[in-house]
Amino acid sequence: MSTPYAGQAPPPPGGATATAGVPDSYFTESRKGEINELRTLLRAFATERDPQRKRDIIKKVIAYMTLGIDVSRLFSEMMMAIETRDLVIKKMVYLYLTNYARTHPDLAQMCTNTLQKDCGNEDPMVRGLALRALCGLNLPQMVEYISEPLRRALTDGHAYVRKTGVMGILKLYHLDPDGFHEANFVDILYDMLRDPDASVITNCIIVLNEVMQKSPNGGMAINRAIMLHLLNRIHEFNEFAKVQVLELVPRYIPANEDEGFQIMNLLDPVLRTSSSGAVVATVRAFLSLSDTLDDGSEAMKRQIVARVKAPLVTQISSGSSEIMYTLLKHVDTLTTICPGVFDDEYRQFYVRYNEPTHVKYLKVAILPRMANPDTAPDIVSELAEMVHDRNTKLSRAAVVSMGRIACSGNGGAGAAESIARRLVELMDSGTDHIASEAATALTLMVRKEPSIKTLVAPPLVRSLKYIAESSGKASTIILLGECGELVTEAPYALEKLIDTYDDIHDVNIKIALLTSTVRLFFMRPPEVQRMLGRLLAVATDDVSSQDLHDRALMYYRMLQSGADPHTLERVVRTSTVVAQGVSFAEEDDSELRKELMEEFNTLSIIYGKPSVNFIAPEFQVKYKKMPDEHPLAPGETGSFVAPPVAPVPAASIPVVSNDVDLLGFGDAEPMAAPAPMASNNLTLSASASMTGGEYQSQWGSVSDADATVSDVPLRALPSSTDEIENVLAAVNIMTMASGELPNEFKFFLYAKDSSSGATIMIQTNVDKSSPSDACMIATIKIGGPCLDPTGLAEQVIQIMRMQLS
Numbered sequence: 001m002s003t004p005y006a007g008q009a010p011p012p013p014g015g016a017t018a019t020a021g022v023p024d025s026y027f028t029e030s031r032k033g034e035i036n037e038l039r040t041l042l043r044a045f046a047t048e049r050d051p052q053r054k055r056d057i058i059k060k061v062i063a064y065m066t067l068g069i070d071v072s073r074l075f076s077e078m079m080m081a082i083e084t085r086d087l088v089i090k091k092m093v094y095l096y097l098t099n100y101a102r103t104h105p106d107l108a109q110m111c112t113n114t115l116q117k118d119c120g121n122e123d124p125m126v127r128g129l130a131l132r133a134l135c136g137l138n139l140p141q142m143v144e145y146i147s148e149p150l151r152r153a154l155t156d157g158h159a160y161v162r163k164t165g166v167m168g169i170l171k172l173y174h175l176d177p178d179g180f181h182e183a184n185f186v187d188i189l190y191d192m193l194r195d196p197d198a199s200v201i202t203n204c205i206i207v208l209n210e211v212m213q214k215s216p217n218g219g220m221a222i223n224r225a226i227m228l229h230l231l232n233r234i235h236e237f238n239e240f241a242k243v244q245v246l247e248l249v250p251r252y253i254p255a256n257e258d259e260g261f262q263i264m265n266l267l268d269p270v271l272r273t274s275s276s277g278a279v280v281a282t283v284r285a286f287l288s289l290s291d292t293l294d295d296g297s298e299a300m301k302r303q304i305v306a307r308v309k310a311p312l313v314t315q316i317s318s319g320s321s322e323i324m325y326t327l328l329k330h331v332d333t334l335t336t337i338c339p340g341v342f343d344d345e346y347r348q349f350y351v352r353y354n355e356p357t358h359v360k361y362l363k364v365a366i367l368p369r370m371a372n373p374d375t376a377p378d379i380v381s382e383l384a385e386m387v388h389d390r391n392t393k394l395s396r397a398a399v400v401s402m403g404r405i406a407c408s409g410n411g412g413a414g415a416a417e418s419i420a421r422r423l424v425e426l427m428d429s430g431t432d433h434i435a436s437e438a439a440t441a442l443t444l445m446v447r448k449e450p451s452i453k454t455l456v457a458p459p460l461v462r463s464l465k466y467i468a469e470s471s472g473k474a475s476t477i478i479l480l481g482e483c484g485e486l487v488t489e490a491p492y493a494l495e496k497l498i499d500t501y502d503d504i505h506d507v508n509i510k511i512a513l514l515t516s517t518v519r520l521f522f523m524r525p526p527e528v529q530r531m532l533g534r535l536l537a538v539a540t541d542d543v544s545s546q547d548l549h550d551r552a553l554m555y556y557r558m559l560q561s562g563a564d565p566h567t568l569e570r571v572v573r574t575s576t577v578v579a580q581g582v583s584f585a586e587e588d589d590s591e592l593r594k595e596l597m598e599e600f601n602t603l604s605i606i607y608g609k610p611s612v613n614f615i616a617p618e619f620q621v622k623y624k625k626m627p628d629e630h631p632l633a634p635g636e637t638g639s640f641v642a643p644p645v646a647p648v649p650a651a652s653i654p655v656v657s658n659d660v661d662l663l664g665f666g667d668a669e670p671m672a673a674p675a676p677m678a679s680n681n682l683t684l685s686a687s688a689s690m691t692g693g694e695y696q697s698q699w700g701s702v703s704d705a706d707a708t709v710s711d712v713p714l715r716a717l718p719s720s721t722d723e724i725e726n727v728l729a730a731v732n733i734m735t736m737a738s739g740e741l742p743n744e745f746k747f748f749l750y751a752k753d754s755s756s757g758a759t760i761m762i763q764t765n766v767d768k769s770s771p772s773d774a775c776m777i778a779t780i781k782i783g784g785p786c787l788d789p790t791g792l793a794e795q796v797i798q799i800m801r802m803q804l805s
Helices: 015-019 029-043 051-066 072-081 087-101 105-118 124-135 140-154 159-175 177-182 185-194 198-211 224-232 239-246 257-272 276-290 298-318 321-337 343-349 357-370 376-386 392-408 415-427 432-448 450-456 460-466 470-482 490-499 507-523 525-540 546-560 565-572 590-598 603-607 692-701 721-729 789-804
Strands: 708-713 734-740 744-752 759-767 775-783
Touching: 029 051, 029 072, 051 072, 051 087, 072 087, 072 105, 087 105, 087 124, 105 124, 105 140, 124 140, 124 159, 140 159, 159 177, 159 185, 159 198, 159 789, 177 185, 185 198, 185 224, 198 239, 224 257, 239 257, 239 276, 257 276, 257 298, 276 298, 276 321, 298 321, 298 343, 321 357, 321 590, 321 603, 343 357, 343 376, 357 376, 357 392, 376 392, 376 415, 392 415, 392 432, 415 432, 415 450, 432 450, 432 460, 432 470, 450 470, 460 470, 460 490, 470 490, 470 507, 490 507, 490 525, 507 525, 507 546, 507 565, 525 546, 546 565, 590 603, 692 734, 692 759, 692 775, 708 789, 721 734, 721 744, 721 789, 759 789, 775 789
Parallel strands: none
Antiparallel strands: 708 775, 734 744, 744 759, 759 775
């Protein structure tokens, strides 16, 4: 077989759709032969006995399709290949069908019956894959064929089929929004929030948020019952699902402070997860709750930031460079609203040699915010080491950060003078970019701390000769104007620049020269009078900059007006003293920081700009805080912990009526819940019995891969094994053996399903090390006849949770 495109023009870009309708003349005789060979292989597909050979045939078709070659002529043969039990082959055939459905709607009609048939297959994986392919055809004329399989999938006994059906609802919404609302799918989705499987609930949240995006709420409606339900089950969700639930919390208004604190207690264990997304989402939830607690006091926010500090620092040190950068941006924001909280962790923000440059720049920018009298000496020493780095941008950033520590006043007594000495040495070092940044930093420091003028003055005239960068030269000229009374040669150094005014091309240097000369005039009038006159003459005629021209004209008119010289001096030589701890006016970004905090855990933090700056208005989503009114009375305390359930015999556990709205979701019409979704439909035999040998034999006969592992929260750590045994025995979960070890309780439990006769074997551990967060880890294996072992295990877990949590 020849190499693709050998000796011929390549296909047009755009994938398989790019060649739709291309005449056969486009292909060479070799390519036609390959297609015919594939057709022959596919026709013999049913008689082929080698499973791997079958896969290779379909793979070859998919490979041609992804290369942009039109293999739609093999559609009939591919339809025959779909009749197989091999899931890999079915996935590839479904991919083929959905790919050509967009460009060949007539072919899509041919596969409808096959897909609908597979939606009723006995294998739940096949049912789910077929439903996904059917909804993925993305054709409006297929809506009538999608609705019925979707409704069946939503009440399927397997969680994979149900969660696939929920995502299929979203595809149906985009195909036919009007029909979607007429079918009342929104109410169905709200009802499915009670599903025992966490992945189904996650998909429901995602779909509800998208289909209700244009509603006044900006997403799914939430109330106390929904939050109660989701937060009590937060431990069941995976990392991605936790984020979906946590994003609902900032939209929820607690009924009172007690309820807000209870939500925080429920979310606190999420901070110990390995997912940085879940941790940051929890931080956002905490911060949003703090606005409703204690009137949003700064003390509450400081407590919250102090609590999340350790998880964030851990995530920063253990994540990839991309995650590290994202978390550092969020830490940078937190240090502005709660300064000082991260100070004791400053060493974690030191630059490492193997880190990418963007992470290094951000760490250097964060370090000044962690300076205090105890940490400033170490931080300044670390920054001083980076000044001579080969990366000039990092070197400049280190100098800027040293200046910020001095200007902030957080370094304690003597910090500004110590940093000023370092910067003076750097300014006189002879390295142009370092000297330039040092001069700029010293300009800001002199504005904040005029007392350091005596340290800055000596090298200024010498530095003015050697600094070539425009910004550094302008800063040095400004310093000469500020320290003119201390620098004997200051007027003569500026006069040389005035004499070569026409050779200066940078506007900033001209403005600095004009400002410094005017200030120097009020310090040493006899020496500066004539040079100032020449400068004003050329500056007022300079039209290269409107700012320069207007400023020169203002100075000229002030001096010509004959006003009191002392008044003019006060105008020109405005006091540079700034109150301790107060930033410069041009650096005040408090309003921006406030806007960014409203969009914490979004791209706004990464970009440093509100979302209105990079998201078009039509795509902006504005969430409404809910609910407007709470079911609690004004003084009533709402508990977010499920009330204890008294042990009752399994035979007497009632089946929940479809007319009862347990969670208060406000369904307009009762929904019929399928049997596998309700744990209360399981009946355990009261006469179950097993010997130790039978238990061991049946446990070993079930593969560990088929076991179900879940956690069951406990109200409190048991004082003895009898407490657990008695509660579970009340629902016919028997104990084979149990014991207490120094660090844990162990239980070997069993039960028997009355309807199917399946044996349920459970091994559990209860860790003693966390009394405040007691939890039972249960591993369940199902032996004997059972059509849905996973579903049966989930129902057993639900019964155990009802009894123990």
